[in-house]
Amino acid sequence: MNLPVKYRPKTFRDVVGQEHVVRTLQNALRHRQISNAYLFSGQRGIGKTTIARIFAKGLNCEKGITPDPCGKCEICQEIESGNSLDVIEIDGASNRGIDQIRELRENVRFMPVKARYKVIIIDEVHMLTNEAFNALLKTLEEPPENVVFIFATTEPRKIPETVLSRVQRFDFRPLSANTLISRLKFICQKEHMECDDESLKIIFEASEGSMRDAISLLEQAYIYGNGKIEATTLREVLGIIEDEIFLKLFNTILKENTAQILRILREALSKGYSLFDFHKGLVKAASSLMEAILMGEQNPYTQFAGKFSEIDLLYIFKILKDMEQTLRLSNYPRAIFEYELIKLAYIKRISPARILSYQGEAEQKGAFSSMEKTINSDREKREFSNNSPVNKLIRELNLKEVRDGPF
Ligand SMILES: Nc1ncnc2c1ncn2[C@@H]1O[C@H](COP(=O)(O)OP(=O)(O)OP(=O)(O)O)[C@@H](O)[C@H]1O
Ligand SMILES: [Mg+2]
Ligand SMILES: [Zn+2]
Known part of the structure; x- marks a missing residue:
């Protein structure tokens, strides 16, 4: 099923929580006050990549720069499917070096192929080497026109001050119980899955506010329980003692x-x-x-x-x-x-x-x-992620983690 991918929001309207981010970005689009670089920081699975893609659509939709991208035009569709030549997603963890950043600098010197803006999304940007950051900084100091950088990170403290001072920063928040649980309920309804309130609460706690973890967990529990999600089984599998x-x-x-x-x-x-x-x-x-x-x-x-x-x-x-x-x-x-x-x-x-x-x-x-x-409670400070209940469950069930590529 891969529910986290299936339920990745495609418009700002579908995003739950992160109201402060959504409102500011929509206003920026509405008034065409576009920065050259943004930093999206916050724990995993709370909407950084999702919102970066929607923002890229807002900049490039055939309707014109818009707070409500149509999602239907060719450009919106290409961004959605990860096929746009102008919206480039780079994984900072595996492209850490100076060479990759030099290549990128070379690339952004050219005009967008089809769209209005080149949007460069660098995930886990804190993983870049010092040299790579320095190279990036040069670009940020003299930003080419029609290029927007979106850096995403789970560890903003590892990003040099010099870079931080040149970006517009948004701190994403873990989702609240209410927001997260109502989204799960919405998904359950669409998928005809049954999940009682106690189970939903356990899933919320285990996911620590991460929407992706919560949805994966819902899906795993559904598979594990053979179509039935029960609090007792959930607790057992997650190792939660009453x-x-x-x-x-x-x-x-x-x-x-x-x-x-x-x-x-x-x-x-x-x-x-x-x-x-x-x-x-x-x-x-x-x-x-x-x-x-x-x-x-x-x-x-x-x-x-x-x-x-x-x-x-x-x-x-x-x-x-x-x-x-x-x-x-x-x-x-x-x-x-x-x-x-x-x-x-x-x-x-x-x-x-x-x-x-x-x-x-x-x-x-x-x-x-x-x-x-x-x-x-500051999630950024956690170092336990490998032992998080979700990871544990994934290990126990011997499941491969579903990385959510472009939908
Ligand atoms: N605010 C949100 N509203 C609705 N769904 C969300 C939200 N945040 C995350 N999700 C769900 O979780 C999935 C992963 O979200 P996303 O890729 O945006 O997370 P991320 O913050 O970029 O995480 P990572 O740091 O691991 O890259 C989405 O496909 C979607 O199903
Ligand atoms: Mg991401
Ligand atoms: Zn469009």
Whole structure:
């Protein structure tokens, strides 16, 4: 099926979310205030390439420069199918070098073949070498007429200041639960697929706001479940452990019952969850606990407000951090992971001063940075993408990832 490709928006109207980007680009087209270079930044699968192509159509549609490209004329169709000689997409990751950029500079000196503007879309532009960036900069300093560059990146911080200062930048946002879920519902309806609200919520959480991941996941779950999408199966395949287990774990920690703590972990492992799944779930649970305690948020962990202190939270996160290290580096991850977990039972016996000194030590060593990455909601900072539920599912089902080329 390849639903992400099938449901790639073809007009600005079809795009969901990213209203700030769409509105500004449509206004630019309407008033013909076209910049020479744009930067689209944001996590994967949220519409950067999609909007770049629609913008290219808006510049080149046979109707004239327009905020509502027709999608039907020859030029719009060629852009849509990736066959336009004037709209060129380059993958920055595999064309990183100076030679490729020189070739590109050569190319943009010529007038567009058929269209009004040459549009050069460079994906993952942060991957370019320094020399390549310098060469690109020369073009940006004296931009040829009728050429528009659109750079897309998931890591804007890796782009040199000199380039950043010459582009109009748009920060794309992860899609909100409402926006993403209603798009999934729309697709389900069109495809006659059934998916209940709980499953949709799980898909949203697993996709971390990426529309492409969410649609792929919907599709994979549909195939895996033989046409039936069920929350339980979804959770199993994604390695998502239910809150209930962690609520039980925190209660057991308060009771200092080490044997029971081990039993909880082993039960999860026997159900097929990995240590990594358990850790990930526990990080999420601890974050909810923190929100309940520090921010008074109402969630399943609110029952522990007053039972765990702020200092306890520091200790919990210190252990989570150690566990992460264990999972990465230890030759005996399971045994050491269990040892770390048991330490949680001693939470009330360790003096606050000692916990604070742990933190000091950890911070001095810069050890906290990797923990921050796990809990930080800033998607750009994530380094876990290889272990993201979607990737995991793809591996488990032995599926080839569907890269979405031109539709
Ligand atoms: N804002 C959106 N509205 C509707 N569909 C979207 C949106 N963003 C992404 N999609 C869906 O996800 C697919 C991939 O989107 P797109 O290629 O634009 O992502 P991207 O931001 O360029 O990601 P990457 O960084 O991986 O290149 C689209 O084909 C479409 O199905
Ligand atoms: Mg893209
Ligand atoms: Zn057109």
